């Protein structure tokens with residue numbers, strides 16, 4: 023029998039640190055660069071802050087949960103794609119300068135340069151049959167690249183039944199949590215992309231990289247200015263590739279950047295606000311790479327998505343990368 | 352204008368400078384160039400405008416000020432002699448800033464023009480007084496704006512400049528019964544059609560620069576509507592032809608009209624392709640074309656930028672905002688009257704797509720007027 027060459031996002035789980043802080047508290051603790059009023063006006067309210075947990079702890083927690091909740095046999099997980107948005111997430115750094123696993127960002131320590139979180143994840147999860155690949159350097163778009171590659175691998179390799187995609191990022195302790203007028207949360211998400219899955223079938227994946235905009239610090243204004251036209255162009259291109267129009271999309275599953283930016287982008291892509299799932303911007307904030315999957319899970323749980331619905335996922339990651347995906351629920 | 356005497360105000364300005372260069376090479380013409388009194392030497396300023404030009408007219412540089420009354424800041428003897436000899440006036444002085452408070456715009460454009468009108472009343476030999484105005488006295492009107500029409504018709508203005516020019520037109524119009532006056536309404540002047548040389552950098556050039564720097568994410572407007580721009584050589588030649596030949600009183604549009612204009616979408620495309628062509632390295636920056644958006648979306652974006660307090664982005668959106676609101680009120684400027692007078696001269700607006708790329712090239716090569724080229 024010919025292997026099915028479609029893949030779907032079978033199940034999703036997240037890990038958010040229990041500690042929650044409000045915009046006001048972050049401001050009072052000196053963890054904001056900009057004005058709390060602007061962040062509030064842009065739709066932010068609270069974020070999750072990791073305490074003791076490292077990014078690998080959060081990754082394991084999210085991955086364990088998705089494995090527990092799904093009916094996928096652990097032996098069927100044929101690959102782990104570990105997506106790291108922050109460069110530090112590709113190490114075993116604990117966010118405070120140390121590491122319980124022995125690898126921090128010490129570029130001059132040769133042994134440390136070969137200690138990878140993806141391997142720790144594999145052994146901790148007990149998935150000896152799943153080779154690992156790390157995906158990084160795309161900022162918040164890294165999980166989109168993982169999903170895209172998972173689907174491509176499933177299509178290309180007949181024996182691969184399921185791929186575990188994980189992303190986890192923890193901000194360095196004590197640093198400003200607002201980036202380009204967005205408020206950053208710590209968190210992780212994990213998903214299983216499974217061959218032949220009809221739920222959340224991945225229809226189209228696209229990405230634009232503008233390498234010229236790599237220096238997020240020096241040319242922040244140019245990046246902000248490029249955001250809307252590039253996002254609009256990519257979303258239109260993705261819809262066209264899928265043979266769909268905006269009206270065919272039942273729900274846009276966003277990344278949790280400012281509500282204001284989604285108000286603007288919604289107008290540009292001609293999507294009314296009620297078809298953009300923005301509930302978690304205020305209460306979760308921008309979990310770097312985990313937003314879209316977290317939102318997809320919560321929108322599903324809230325009964326907002328019906329079988330057959332087309333969903334459009336969009337994110338932006340420094341680098342600069344714009345990524346879009348259409349799935350059919 | 353041979354054997355005649357022309358008073359030119361605003362000779363150091365973008366349009367006035369172009370007019371001065373054309374007038375200066377006419378034999379037998381007497382030119383009184385009024386230069387605003389300042390701590391700079393007026394002769395040096397005029398010399399800088401004329402450059403290597405072989406001046407054949409009789410050029411007289413006068414220091415003055417249109418803001419100080421009907422004497423225009425001239426001493427009694429000079430005033431009397433200039434009044435006596437003046438056969439033509441071209442009033443090209445004023446403020447072209449879009450961001451002045453209304454009172455200051457009025458002081459420059461309404462009070463200053465009233466003084467020039469009073470001056471004109473004392474010129475016994477006056478044959479034609481030409482007051483330069485703008486097609487944007489039409490304000491937020493939409494649709495076709497005819498030369499016979501005046502003002503915003505209650506739709507309001509985009510900025511204080513437009514309003515002050517419309518008010519200026521009212522006083523000129525009121526004086527048309529007693530004086531041989533014409534109003535010459537210019538479209539946006541962008542540069543020389545052959546060399547691309549820009550006499551005065553304005554908001555269009557600033558917008559090109561913002562696009563070049565990747566700081567122009569969106570522009571309000573309708574992609575299909577024309578953006579009316581004209582070349583400086585057309586404006587200078589046509590203005591002088593009208594001054595000599597137009598019936599007075601009269602109102603004339605020096606505009607490209609629909610036929611010679613590119614649409615907003617085309618103009619953005621021409622800008623991007625010119626930047627890529629004349630600065631190939633720019634392509635590496637992969638700057639996305641600005642989106643053409645409705646006014647509400649643009650306002651929301653501007654408001655958001657204001658809230659962030661980001662000075663660079665605020666500066667960029669404000670710069671676009673001062674003129675871009677015009678793009679959100681698209682209109683076509685009818686040019687029938689001007690075309691009739693210009694018909695036999697062969698002077699006509701060039702297609703903007705034919706010369707606009709040269710202007711973009713000039714902007715790049717001169718680094719927006721900061722580098723000699």
Ligand SMILES: NC(=O)c1ccc[n+]([C@@H]2O[C@H](COP(=O)([O-])OP(=O)(O)OC[C@H]3O[C@@H](n4cnc5c(N)ncnc54)[C@H](OP(=O)(O)O)[C@@H]3O)[C@@H](O)[C@H]2O)c1
Nearest residue numbers: 361363364365366387416417418444445483485537539540
């Ligand atoms: N350029 C365009 O695209 C455009 C488009 C439509 C209409 N127009 C009209 O064309 C005319 C000329 O515009 P422009 O672009 O040449 O303007 P500009 O470059 O800003 O020049 C203005 C001129 O007016 C002079 N001036 C200002 N206040 C004065 C005063 N109180 N006394 C004496 N001189 C004074 C300035 O002298 P200083 O050099 O000392 O400042 C300068 O020579 C204006 O009526 C404008 O409304 C221009």
